[in-house]
Amino acid sequence: KTVKHTFRVSYISGLPDGVLTTSILGINGKYPGPLIEAEVGDVLEVTVINKIQDGQNVTLHWHGLHQRGTPFQDGPSQITQCPLKEGSTQVYTFPLLLPGTYWYHSHVNSQYTEGLWGSLIVRGTPEVWQELYDEEILITVNDWYHTSAKQNEEWFLRPESGGAPPYPFSVLMNGVGRYPCGTALKAGRLCVSYSQVRPVFKVQPRKTYRLRLINTSGWVAFNFTISGHTLTPIEVDGIDLAANQPVHHAIFIGAGQRYSFLLKADAGVVGDEFLIRASLRKEFLFTLAGNINPAPEAVINEVTGVIKYANVGRQTYSSSPLVKPSFEQFDHSKTYRTVETWSTMDFLTEMETVPFDAVPAPPNFDTEKVVNIIFQNDENGLRRGSFNGHPFELPTGKPALGKLVDGIPIPEATSHFNMKYGDIVQVVINNPELGPHPIHLHGHHFWVVGMGHSGDGSYDPLRHQLNLNGHRRDTVLVKEKSWLVIRFRADNPGVWLMHCHIDWHMLSGMAMVFVEAPELASSIRVPDEARKVCADHNVFI
Ligand code: C2O
Numbered sequence: 034k035t036v037k038h039t040f041r042v043s044y045i046s047g048l049p050d051g052v053l054t055t056s057i058l059g060i061n062g063k064y065p066g067p068l069i070e071a072e073v074g075d076v077l078e079v080t081v082i083n084k085i086q087d088g089q090n091v092t093l094h095w096h097g098l099h100q101r102g103t104p105f106q107d108g109p110s111q112i113t114q115c116p117l118k119e120g121s122t123q124v125y126t127f128p129l130l131l132p133g134t135y136w137y138h139s140h141v142n143s144q145y146t147e148g149l150w151g152s153l154i155v156r157g158t159p160e161v162w163q164e165l166y167d168e169e170i171l172i173t174v175n176d177w178y179h180t181s182a183k184q185n186e187e188w189f190l191r192p193e194s195g196g197a198p199p200y201p202f203s204v205l206m207n208g209v210g211r212y213p214c215g216t217a218l219k220a221g222r223l224c225v226s227y228s229q230v231r232p233v234f235k236v237q238p239r240k241t242y243r244l245r246l247i248n249t250s251g252w253v254a255f256n257f258t259i260s261g262h263t264l265t266p267i268e269v270d271g272i273d274l275a276a277n278q279p280v281h282h283a284i285f286i287g288a289g290q291r292y293s294f295l296l297k298a299d300a301g302v303v304g305d306e307f308l309i310r311a312s313l314r315k316e317f318l319f320t321l322a323g324n325i326n327p328a329p330e331a332v333i334n335e336v337t338g339v340i341k342y343a344n345v346g347r348q349t350y351s352s353s354p355l356v357k358p359s360f361e362q363f364d365h366s367k368t369y370r371t372v373e374t375w376s377t378m379d380f381l382t383e384m385e386t387v388p389f390d391a392v393p394a395p396p397n398f399d400t401e402k403v404v405n406i407i408f409q410n411d412e413n414g415l416r417r418g419s420f421n422g423h424p425f426e427l428p429t430g431k432p433a434l435g436k437l438v439d440g441i442p443i444p445e446a447t448s449h450f451n452m453k454y455g456d457i458v459q460v461v462i463n464n465p466e467l468g469p470h471p472i473h474l475h476g477h478h479f480w481v482v483g484m485g486h487s488g489d490g491s492y493d494p495l496r497h498q499l500n501l502n503g504h505r506r507d508t509v510l511v512k513e514k515s516w517l518v519i520r521f522r523a524d525n526p527g528v529w530l531m532h533c534h535i536d537w538h539m540l541s542g543m544a545m546v547f548v549e550a551p552e553l554a555s556s557i558r559v560p561d562e563a564r565k566v567c568a569d570h571n572v573f574i
């Protein structure tokens with residue numbers, strides 16, 4: 034079947050954390066954007082109407098989907114398409130071939146940090162672990178700004194920022210959170226404390242839930258816990274896991290990453306309430322003098338929701354097994370049954386999980402790209418992040434994919450890496466820096482074959498062991514002073530971006546493109562929509 038949506042994108046105002054914000058990019062008047070639910074084999078058809086009032090362009094990217102055979106639908110502006118102009122319409126249409134938890138977001142500058150994103154669930158028919166759970170819970174966590182993306186970008190791209198991202202004002206769960214109104218009022222911002230709510234999920238004691246967790250942040254990573262409960266991973270970034278994974282109390286989730294967990298409602302009786310907490314990782318807890326956020330210390334470094342045990346009976350769902358949260362006001366007098374697990378946190382680390390299908394990584398590779406994460410000052414004194422010291426610049430005129438199908442060769446350069454069809458590609462990422470970077474590759478799930486700490490953050494094939502156990506995902510954290518090795522098979526002709534999913538780092542240049550199977554470029558079909566959107570810019574493909 035075809036799953037159809039129409040998305041009108043425009044600025045709206047709202048109070049996600051109590052503070053009136055007028056620079057929210059909403060879809061159909063709402064933030065976050067609509068949830069898309071579909072099944073494997075469906076065709077997704079999303080009509081995007083750009084009604085952004087100040088003339089900005091827009092695109093949408095379907096994070097984690099491979100767009101195999103449909104590379105023009107991938108979304109990154111100037112890479113796989115021309116950006117959609119104000120007043121224009123673009124229909125994205127492609128088959129959904131992969132089950133899992135995904136999300137979509139704008140891929141123009143830092144637009145998604147203004148709220149232009151939504152969750153995307155593709156269910157298997159049947160789901161691999163369907164018999165293990167009764168219903169589903171969807172939780173999103175993200176950072177939030179009271180300043181507009183334009184203000185943030187202008188501030189960030191000046192030498193005074195020192196290359197540090199704009200500090201978020203608050204963190205949100207399912208689109209809501211809480212900023213201290215006293216601080217907001219002092220800064221001259223309207224703040225309505227009674228509008229501050231948090232999501233409450235009512236669960237039936239003894240039932241099991243599939244908890245889908247998505248970090249849609251522009252910057253931060255979270256520690257995620259549910260007091261009194263453990264989390265058993267069953268999916269990582271769309272990859273179903275084998276049964277009996279180790280159980281965890283706390284999850285470390287970086288920007289762009291997703292998980293599904295089994296959550297058993299076996300910690301109490303009807304009436305009990307448990308806190309869901311997403312806390313900023315310690316590396317995000319420093320105060321930055323001179324940041325665009327004038328009171329970064331005022332950020333509530335944690336956002337909470339509630340699991341409430343209730344007699345909800347069997348949900349009678351026809352279209353969605355998702356438990357609909359209610360949004361309840363904060364009640365500061367209330368005490369929760371918290372069984373603290375912070376002292377015994379056992380984080381899910383990226384290498385531990387084993388996929389259901391357990392396809393081991395290829396033991397060898399045909400071609401290799403070594404990428405060093407480098408921050409350095411440019412000629413204007415602006416501190417920029419980059420891969421290999423060359424801050425990525427978007428192509429102008431024809432998008433890179435348009436050039437490829439038109440037979441304009443994309444010469445191999447520092448920020449372009451060409452690979453032949455079928456090649457096993459190894460990418461080594463060395464991070465000598467003091468912060469973690471969530472590395473995302475479009476068009477693929479890759480095998481994570483190794484990661485580790487080393488003094489200077491670089492991989493040494495003679496000293497470091499790789500692990501071919503089959504762990505795969507589409508966004509992986511390379512930690513501070515650490516290295517990462519990934520592999521994938523170049524079997525998806527197109528032009529695919531690889532970048533840090535800290536949106537500010539991508540903006541400053543931490544990105545490159547993989548030109549995959551250019552020898553097959555003539556077999557890529559150019560959809561009429563792609564031609565039309567480019568023609569609006571007088572660009573012809
Ligand atoms: Cu989630 Cu290039 O993006």
Ligand code: CU
Nearest residue numbers: 470533535538
């Ligand atoms: Cu980064």
